[in-house]
Amino acid sequence: MAKKEVVFGIDEKFNLPDSLREKIKEEFTDVFHFVEVNGDGELGRLADPDVFIGWPSDKMLRVMPNLHWLQLPSAGANHYSDHPLLADHVVITNASGVYGVSGAEHILALILAFARGLPVHIGQTAKHIWQPYERPVLIEGATVGIIGLGDIGSEAAVRLKAFGAHVIGVRRHVHDKPDFVDALYGMDEMNQVLGKSDFVVNVLPQTDETEGLFDSERLSCMKPGAFFINVGRGQTVDERALALALRNGRLGGAGLDVTYEEPLPKTSELWDLPNIVITSHSLGLSPERLEKLAALISRNLRNYRDGKPLVNVVNRKLGY
Structure with missing residues (x-):
């Protein structure tokens, strides 16, 4: 059975330390194929992702027609909840609880x-x-x-x-x-x-x-x-x-x-x-935020693998 593709969308606002990303990959290496994409210049690395972790650009969304789940690193989801390039069946989860x-x-x-x-x-x-x-x-x-x-x-x-x-x-x-x-x-x-x-x-x-x-x-x-x-x-x-x-x-x-x-x-x-x-949008900054975010991502990947409900599912009609 082919592994499902999971994409880490890396940018200046979301970039988990290598140690945390590797820890996540190690736990799920048997079931998921992980790809890291840094910007629109690396779209060619995407095959047919099931999962995207990060804030995908419009160009990224256009080359992910079979996306099933988008995990946002933020508590806010307003830019994506009614995004025209995200099909209605795509489940969006946010990072509520981390901040x-x-x-x-x-x-x-x-x-x-x-x-x-x-x-x-x-x-x-x-x-x-x-x-x-x-x-x-x-x-x-x-x-x-x-x-x-x-x-x-x-x-x-x-x-x-x-x-x-x-x-x-x-x-x-x-x-x-x-x-x-x-x-x-x-x-x-x-x-x-x-x-x-x-x-x-x-x-x-x-x-x-x-x-x-x-x-x-x-x-x-x-x-x-x-x-x-x-x-x-x-x-x-x-x-x-x-x-x-x-x-x-x-x-x-x-x-x-x-x-x-x-x-x-x-x-x-x-x-x-x-x-x-x-205070320049600094509310979410803390020494432990990346560890908490990585733990949330792992928990949701575990639930996705096991067919259990995802945590922090966004109501796309309400926008949060």
Whole structure:
């Protein structure tokens, strides 16, 4: 019986260390034929892949007509869920679970930065100014609204509860409220959450439903002086409306790990606002992320080999 072909799509954003790739290959060498492709210039190496691990380009997708399963290295799947070159039968899985802990700690870092006035202190440090920050905020007792209670949002909620915050969440399905949130709301009740929250954490994926969701009207529902944290997708936020709310003092500050265009253009007004922190899509970085990602890939290859359900299957209609 011929071995099924599995492709590692290697690029500057996804390149497991040789040791991790070899470990994966060694476990499955009896059932899978592994091919490594680095860019569109190596399309000739593809025979008829069943599985692709990585972010395939359009040219790659065109030469893989019999692809059955696409394993993404990211939690987000918005670019591929409705991709016209991916047949309906192709199963897409994402890397949800790999970035939960680092994502939660990143959220906490941004919240703490604004709670203790670190953007102000950093600016003063550069100018050699010794001046206490007179408007600190305590996380204990503060209300934190988490919009999107997936892996990252849930991990953040657990840690925020340990800080003594009142945590309220928004997600599509409101049944079975988890213990780590104090209240749970549906997407249609989001404005209520925004009006109650001292910190709003957006962890939503990019879908047709969430595109531009945080516009001027939505941002105006937030408490005056509240802080907005976006670690979901930049396309969910109207950046002009956000910049205006930050400039006129309607919002106390914003922590952005993602932006509409990445890298954020040097001409963007967001760079120059004093009450903003931009962290350049760094949420997923951690010392263990590649080991966790390799373990997830191995687990799913094992399930694929054994005919068991794959982990982290993306609902292609919803986009996540």
